[in-house]
Amino acid sequence: SGTTGKPKGVMLSHENILSNVIACFSCLPPKKNMRALSFLPLNHIFERMISYFYLFTGTAIYYAESLDTIGDNLKEVKPDIFTTVPRLLEKVYDKIMAKGSELSGVKKKLFFWAHGLATKFEINKPLGTVYKMQLALANKLIFNKWREALGNNLTCIVSGGAACQVRLIRIFTAAQIPILEGYGLTETSPVISVNRYEVQDRKFGTVGPLIDNVEVKIAEDGEILCKGPNVMMGYYKQPELTSENIKDGWYYTGDIGMMIDDKFLKITDRKKELFKTSGGKYVAPLPIENKLKESRFIEQVIVVGSGEKFVGALLIPSFSNLKEWARENGITETSHQALITNPKVLAMYKDLVETFNKYFNHVEQIKKFELLPNEWSVETGEMTPKMSIKRKVVMEKFRDSIDRIYA
Incomplete structure (x- = not known):
């Protein structure tokens, strides 16, 4: 752990990680015999925990040859699911937009018309009959190419590790490629909250509801505190640092946030930043x-x-x-x-x-x-x-x- 400072050794027990794997069962698609593409570093807890989740649920894991071959590997493997970080998602989106810009005439107009529709997409809100019809047409004519580029079999993409642009989540979800953004830290094994596959448990601009058995409270200064079986044993050979960050079982995340509608966690910034x-x-x-x-x-x-x-x-x-x-x-x-x-x-x-x-x-x-x-x-x-x-x-x-x- 250490994006923002000196790297620290985080001690995670079997119970820590297993509790996180089991709590994620109800969050992700209830689909049998899924295929997953894996390309994030396996020494990071996000990909490590999700790999255990795949093994536990009988999901076949295919490893990308490199970050440069992800595009080809997606078409080859046709995964149901993959985890990513926002930076890679931005690159996929930029490539799609660059291709759209290269089009001409009616094709280009149609591409940007579909894109414009997607930017207005909402979940859990009435969209109107005309909009729904237009979006169905956009999905048939334009977004089907987006889905093909990602293997044409995706049930969802799980994003973590950093904040994802809401606009990207909105556009991809409109294109029938749901992005489930979650939140957590190495110290919390890692998941604290995640937007669910079920639409009623998703909200754009938030990192979703808390996972089972995990508690969160917001301190007076806005800092997110977390308690549960996912909280680490401590920092390796750093007892003072451990007691600074875990008080009465509550882990001080260093992130600032709030609860929306008493259900969805929203991150506003890093305290240190x-x-x-x-x-x-x-x-x-x-x-x-x-x-x-x-x-x-x-x-x-x-x-x-x-x-x-x-x-x-x-x-x-x-x-x-x-x-x-x-x-x-x-x-x-x-x-x-x-x-x-x-x-x-x-x-x-x-x-x-x-x-x-x-x-x-x-x-x-x-x-x-x-x-x-x-x-x-x-x-x-x-x-x-x-x-x-x-x-x-x-x-x-x-x-x-x-x-x-x-x-």
């Missing part, structure tokens, strides 16, 4: 980052501004979409560095950020940003193996860019 501006106002970066990533021109983002007068951001463009936009706007440069310093490109991103600022209160609005030329990755050290951004590493590595924002 909240920061104060020099004006003394608290800012939660995660919701701002997730909103910005809804743009097809933004690949990755980190919000900065601790101890500063205003909030800024480091943005990495989605270069495939940016290059297409540049061509359409008469820009001949194609190198990443040339694009991010082009005045027309900078003006476009300034307008883009402004359109998103209206969703945030005055303190949270991004006043200045820097565009960066290369994607953050596991290989270059800015991301963990489960594709979460290492905030501290990015802040240190791109200190010059942050300094320019506040110069």
Whole structure:
């Protein structure tokens, strides 16, 4: 465990993990003889626990050859289920959208019409007869290709490890590819809550109802506390750290959240990632980052501004979409560095950020940003193996860019 700090050894007992496996039985599809594709690291508790779940339920596990072959492996294996992290889901979505942009004429219009319908999709709310008919048509003409690309046999995708954009969950679910987002930590074996396969136990924008035998309470400062048979034995050879994090059986998760309708858990941010501006106002970066990533021109983002007068951001463009936009706007440069310093490109991103600022209160609005030329990755050290951004590493590595924002 240690996306946000020094890695720690988490001691999980047989009972811890088994309790989590058994509690997940009622959460996932009640289908017999399923096939699963596995590609997340097996040394992470999320994939480890779900592998035990597969073994326990007689689900056949197929291992992807590598992260680069997932697309081919999906078509080959035709899985009923797989677990993923949001970053990989974003990449799948970006590929689909890039293909849609390459279409022309009626096909392109139909693609974006279907996509537009999907962005308005709701669960557990009346949708109206006309909308339902339109969506059924979109599923027949357009989204059937999406399902084919994922093996054409998916019952659901389970997402964890980091916050997933609500817009992605909404769109994929409308396309008859339900995404069940869950929440947990290594210290909780890992699942605390998950959106269920049954629609009445799902809510967009939340991480679902709690699993059986797990309790949650929200501390006065908003921190999520968890109690149950899934809570770890402790940190390996770190008794002081253990007693700091587990008090009276309650594990202090370090995440800020709330209960919606007394049923669904919603995560708003990591306690450690909240920061104060020099004006003394608290800012939660995660919701701002997730909103910005809804743009097809933004690949990755980190919000900065601790101890500063205003909030800024480091943005990495989605270069495939940016290059297409540049061509359409008469820009001949194609190198990443040339694009991010082009005045027309900078003006476009300034307008883009402004359109998103209206969703945030005055303190949270991004006043200045820097565009960066290369994607953050596991290989270059800015991301963990489960594709979460290492905030501290990015802040240190791109200190010059942050300094320019506040110069």
